[in-house]
Amino acid sequence: MTETRIIQKASLGELFLRLIAEGRRVVAPQRDGERHRFCEVKSPGAVALDYVQTVGSAKTAVFPRHEEMLRYGLSGKDVQVEELAPQAPPTVLFGVHPCDAASFATLKAVFTWDSADAYFEPKLANLTVIGLSCTQGDAYCFCTSVGGGPGDTRGSDILLTPLDATRFLAEIITDKGQAIVKLAAELFKPANGASEHEAPASAKRAASEHEAPASAKRAASEHEAPASAKRTASEHEAPASAKRAASEHEAPASAQRTASEHEAPASAKRAVLASVVPRFNAADVSSRLPALFTKNDIWVEQSLRCIGCGCCAYVCPTCSCFDIQDERQRDGGVRMRCWDACGFSLFTLHASGHNPRSKQFERWRQRVMHKFSYQPERLGVLGCVGCGRCSRSCPADMNLGEHIQSLSEPGAQATGARSAEAHA
Numbered sequence: 001m002t003e004t005r006i007i008q009k010a011s012l013g014e015l016f017l018r019l020i021a022e023g024r025r026v027v028a029p030q031r032d033g034e035r036h037r038f039c040e041v042k043s044p045g046a047v048a049l050d051y052v053q054t055v056g057s058a059k060t061a062v063f064p065r066h067e068e069m070l071r072y073g074l075s076g077k078d079v080q081v082e083e084l085a086p087q088a089p090p091t092v093l094f095g096v097h098p099c100d101a102a103s104f105a106t107l108k109a110v111f112t113w114d115s116a117d118a119y120f121e122p123k124l125a126n127l128t129v130i131g132l133s134c135t136q137g138d139a140y141c142f143c144t145s146v147g148g149g150p151g152d153t154r155g156s157d158i159l160l161t162p163l164d165a166t167r168f169l170a171e172i173i174t175d176k177g178q179a180i181v182k183l184a185a186e187l188f189k190p191a192n193g194a195s196e197h198e199a200p201a202s203a204k205r206a207a208s209e210h211e212a213p214a215s216a217k218r219a220a221s222e223h224e225a226p227a228s229a230k231r232t233a234s235e236h237e238a239p240a241s242a243k244r245a246a247s248e249h250e251a252p253a254s255a256q257r258t259a260s261e262h263e264a265p266a267s268a269k270r271a272v273l274a275s276v277v278p279r280f281n282a283a284d285v286s287s288r289l290p291a292l293f294t295k296n297d298i299w300v301e302q303s304l305r306c307i308g309c310g311c312c313a314y315v316c317p318t319c320s321c322f323d324i325q326d327e328r329q330r331d332g333g334v335r336m337r338c339w340d341a342c343g344f345s346l347f348t349l350h351a352s353g354h355n356p357r358s359k360q361f362e363r364w365r366q367r368v369m370h371k372f373s374y375q376p377e378r379l380g381v382l383g384c385v386g387c388g389r390c391s392r393s394c395p396a397d398m399n400l401g402e403h404i405q406s407l408s409e410p411g412a413q414a415t416g417a418r419s420a421e422a423h424a
C-alpha cells in the first residue's frame with residue numbers, strides 16, 4: 001500500500017546526509033554547464049533537481065559503461081585467472097524522473113529472462129530509487145505514449161512530487177522506500193487533507209489526467225512485470241534547431257500551479273504535474289510493426305540522416321546490448337564488458353565478412369523493431385520509456401517519437417519510390 005507523507009524541501013539535505021552516513025552511495029542529477037548528468041554525489045548542495053532530462057540515463061547504476069569481469073596474468077605457458085566479483089554497493093538513485101525509474105523493469109526483463117545476470121542482479125537488489133515527478137517537459141518527451149506519465153510511480157521506491165517552493169509530496173511505495181523513511185522518520189510528516197494511508201487506486205486516479213488513454217495503458221502493463229566509436233553520449237549536443245524546438249514546448253516553472261497546503265495529496269499532485277500529450281498508441285504500433293518489416297522504403301526514408309554513431313543507444317535507459325572484450329597487456333590482461341549499439345556497422349559483422357545488417361536502414365529498423373515489437377512479444381516489456389534522450393542527443397536530428405508516430409498512422413502502409421539500395 002502506498003503511504004503519502006510530506007517532506008520539506010529544506011529537509012532533503014538532511015535526508016541525503018543520513019543516506020551517506022548509513023554507507024549508501026548516492027547517485028543524483030548534477031548540473032554541468034547547461035546540462036544535467038547523473039553522478040555519484042557526496043554533498044546535498046551538488047544535487048540539482050530542477051531539470052527536464054539528464055544527458056545520460058540512470059542505468060549506469062546497474063549497468064555501467066564498462067565493467068571488469070576477470071583479470072589474467074601470463075607467465076610462460078601458465079595463465080593465472082582472477083575472477084572479479086560484481087561491484088554492488090548499496091546505492092540510492094535520488095531524483096530520477098518516472099521514465100528512468102520505469103526503465104529498470106525493461107532492463108530486469110532482459111538481464112534475468114533465462115538466468116539472472118551475475119553482474120546486473122546484485123546491483124539492482126542493492127538499489128533504492130527515490131523518484132521525482134516531472135513538473136516540466138519538452139517537445140521530446142513522450143512517456144504517456146508508452147504507458148508512463150509525469151507522476152508515474154512504477155519503478156520508484158519513493159516518489160517525490162514538488163507541491164510548491166517548500167514542500168514535496170512523498171509517496172512511499174515499497175519496503176525499500178519504507179526503510180529510507182525509517183532512517184529519517186521525523187522528516188516525513190503526515191500529509192494534510194487526506195488520510196496518511198492512501199490506497200494506490202486513488203493515487204492512480206490522481207495521475208490519470210496526465211497519463212496515456214486506456215489503450216495506451218495496455219502497453220503500460222508491459223513495463224510492469226517487472227567501441228570504435230568510443231565517443232561518449234555526453235559529447236553529442238542536440239542541434240540548435242532541436243534546442244529551439246524544445247524550449248518552445250517547455251512549461252515554464254512560473255506558469256505551473258502550486259498546491260495549497262490543505263489540498264488532498266492526490267489533487268495536489270495532479271495540479272503540478274507536467275502535461276505530456278500522448279502521440280501514439282504503443283500497443284497498436286507493436287501490432288502493426290511485423291507487417292511493416294519488409295516496407296524498406298519506410299525505413300530508408302526514416303534513416304536517411306542516421307550516421308550510425310550509436311549515441312541514441314548510449315544515452316538510452318533501456319538499451320542493454322554489450323560486448324565482451326579482452327584487453328591484453330604485456331603480462332596479462334583484463335576481460336570486460338562494455339556497452340555496444342545496434343546502430344554500429346560492426347555490430348553484426350561476422351568473421352567471414354558477411355554482415356546481415358549491412359545497410360544503415362536495416363540497423364535503424366532493428367532498433368525500432370527491437371524496442372516496439374520483439375521485446376513486447378518475447379519479454380512482455382516495451383523497450384522504450386519515452387524519455388526522448390535519443391532524439392535530444394542525435395547529431396543528425398533524428399526523432400524517435402516522430403518516427404513512431406508516423407508508423408502508427410495509416411500512411412505508413414503505403415510504399416514510396418525510394419530504393420533501399422540508395423541508403424547503404
Ligand code: SF4
Binds near residue numbers: 394395
Ligand atoms: S539515430 Fe542519431 S544518434 Fe542514433 S545512430 Fe543514428 S545518427 Fe546516431
Ligand code: SF4
Binds near residue numbers: 371388400
Ligand atoms: S529509445 Fe529513446 S525515447 Fe525510448 S527510452 Fe531509449 S532514449 Fe528514451
